[in-house]
Each structure stands twice: as C-alpha cells, then as structure tokens.
Amino acid sequence: MNAIPNRKHDYEAGKLAKRLRHQVGQAIADFNMIEDGDRVMVCLSGGKDSYTLLDILLKLQAKAPVRFELTAVHLDQKQPGYDPDVLPAYLRALGVPFHIVEQDTYSVVKRVIPEGKTMCSLCSRLRRGSLYTFAAEQGFTKIALGHHRDDIVETLFLNLFHQATLKAMPPKLRSDDGRNVLIRPLAYCAEADIAEYAQQQGFPIMPCNLCGSQENLQRKAIKAMLAEWDAKFPGRVENIFRALGNVAPSQLADRSLFDFAGLGANAAAPRADAHAWLAGREPAE
Numbered sequence: 001m002n003a004i005p006n007r008k009h010d011y012e013a014g015k016l017a018k019r020l021r022h023q024v025g026q027a028i029a030d031f032n033m034i035e036d037g038d039r040v041m042v043c044l045s046g047g048k049d050s051y052t053l054l055d056i057l058l059k060l061q062a063k064a065p066v067r068f069e070l071t072a073v074h075l076d077q078k079q080p081g082y083d084p085d086v087l088p089a090y091l092r093a094l095g096v097p098f099h100i101v102e103q104d105t106y107s108v109v110k111r112v113i114p115e116g117k118t119m120c121s122l123c124s125r126l127r128r129g130s131l132y133t134f135a136a137e138q139g140f141t142k143i144a145l146g147h148h149r150d151d152i153v154e155t156l157f158l159n160l161f162h163q164a165t166l167k168a169m170p171p172k173l174r175s176d177d178g179r180n181v182l183i184r185p186l187a188y189c190a191e192a193d194i195a196e197y198a199q200q201q202g203f204p205i206m207p208c209n210l211c212g213s214q215e216n217l218q219r220k221a222i223k224a225m226l227a228e229w230d231a232k233f234p235g236r237v238e239n240i241f242r243a244l245g246n247v248a249p250s251q252l253a254d255r256s257l258f259d260f261a262g263l264g265a266n267a268a269a270p271r272a273d274a275h276a277w278l279a280g281r282e283p284a285e
C-alpha cells in the first residue's frame with residue numbers, strides 16, 4: 001500500500017547520497033586533497049560527521065582513477081559509559097582496515113579543568129595530539145577530518161567576533177607542528193545533509209558527551225545565529241562559505257596581503273616623516 005511513498009523516499013535518499021558524493025569529490029579535486037599512492041588516515045570519532053566521511057570516501061575509493069589507501073582510526077579516550085565494541089564491530093563488518101588508539105585523555109581533562117567548566121577545548125587538543133602523533137608514527141600521508149561547511153562558517157564567526165581575525169578552517173592544511181597534511185573532504189557539505197544521511201544509513205552513533213561536558217557556548221550561539229539567518233534568508237550560509245573562496249585582498253585592510261603603501265602617483269616608497277605626520281606625531285630627528 002505504501003509503495004509510492006517508499007519509492008519517493010528512496011529517490012530522495014539516492015539524491016542526497018549523490019549530492020554528498022559529488023560535493024566530496026569536488027572538494028577533493030579542487031584542493032588536490034588525495035593523490036596517487038596516498039595513505040589516508042580517516043579520523044573516526046563515532047559521530048555522524050566522521051561516519052559519513054568514511055562511508056563516502058570508501059565509495060569514492062571504489063571508483064577513483066587514483067589508488068589510495070583508507071584506514072579508519074579511532075581514539076578511545078576512556079570516557080565513562082563508552083562501549084568499546086561498537087566501532088570495531090561496525091568496521092569489521094565494513095571490511096575496512098582500522099586501529100583503535102587507547103589513551104586516557106578523560107582523566108587528564110578531569111584533573112586539569114575545574115568542576116563545572118567546559119572540557120571540550122582541552123579534550124580536543126589532547127585528542128588531536130594523540131591522533132597526529134599516531135599518524136606520523138604510522139607514516140600516513142594525509143589525515144582526513146570530518147569538519148563540514150557549517151563548522152567552517154561557525155569558526156569564521158568565532159574568530160571574527162572573539163579574536164578580531166578574518167580566518168576560518170581551511171579544507172587542506174599542514175598541521176602546526178609541520179608533521180601532517182590535514183584534509184577536510186566534507187568542506188562543501190551542509191551539516192543538515194550529513195545528519196540526514198547518517199540517519200538514513202543507520203550509523204551506530206556514539207555521543208561525544210559521555211563525559212557530561214557541554215558544547216562550547218559561544219559556538220552554540222553562533223550556530224543559532226546562522227540557523228536564524230538561513231531560515232530568514234535561505235542560501236545565506238552557503239554564500240558566506242563561498243565568499244571564503246572569493247577573497248579580494250585589495251578590498252580589505254591587511255597591509256601584509258596587499259601593498260597599500262605602494263599605491264600612488266609616485267610609486268616610490270613613502271617617507272618615514274610623512275608617516276609620522278599622517279599619524280599626528282612629530283617626525284623623529
């Protein structure tokens with residue numbers, strides 16, 4: 001009796017899967033994220049984003065013209081209530097190579113952060129440190145992370161509002177310690193699409209808040225602001241994201257990105273005493 005609704009549902013699900021695969025493929029191509037012979041470590045936290053990332057990369061790998069390896073890596077942080085069997089069972093059924101790295105970052109965070117304060121920032125830093133060290137030791141050439149378009153736009157506003165800097169989260173970068181190249185193949189994907197895909201696929205999601213900590217309140221406020229904007233003006237978040245790839249340094253005010261001083265009828269370097277005069281100071285003797 002419900003054959004027609006099911007067919008419609010399957011059609012919509014197929015469209016969503018296709019859109020996500022297309023967006024991931026496009027991001028990989030645009031930023032040359034994966035090259036022939038790469039050994040890619042896929043960070044699997046157990047949340048919807050990383051499951052989606054692994055799932056789509058495996059599907060693309062099967063059809064890709066270049067050969068690369070994928071290995072799922074999960075960090076068991078020894079949180080209370082964590083079920084150590086969920087991920088291995090899922091990954092074995094999938095037939096994908098994996099490692100579970102065990103490190104008790106939970107105790108460290110509990111010891112260092114006062115009761116009632118949010119622990120996520122230190123916890124993520126420790127998690128990153130452990131995973132990046134593991135990647136370097138194992139010789140992985142790329143680390144794939146599950147951040148998506150909305151994470152990137154939220155980070156842009158966090159930096160804008162709280163750090164007075166115009167920076168977000170790049171689709172590809174070298175880690176601060178220089179040891180690893182990080183890639184974000186979900187950079188073009190909307191969080192709502194990922195959430196829906198994860199639900200359709202029935203991934204065995206493991207919550208990140210077993211530790212009882214709260215998501216960063218400032219990020220939550222920005223998420224709410226963006227959701228409100230997007231409800232009122234559909235496409236606004238997408239436009240903000242696209243603006244990150246469409247930067248005009250000569251229309252901003254960062255003197256390290258554009259040679260404003262060199263602009264002039266006489267292109268010679270401006271004199272130091274002229275600078276002092278413009279700033280309302282007496283020229284130095």
Ligand code: SF4
Nearest residue numbers: 119120123208211213
């Ligand atoms: S919710 Fe808990 S496990 Fe997740 S990042 Fe925050 S402190 Fe770490």
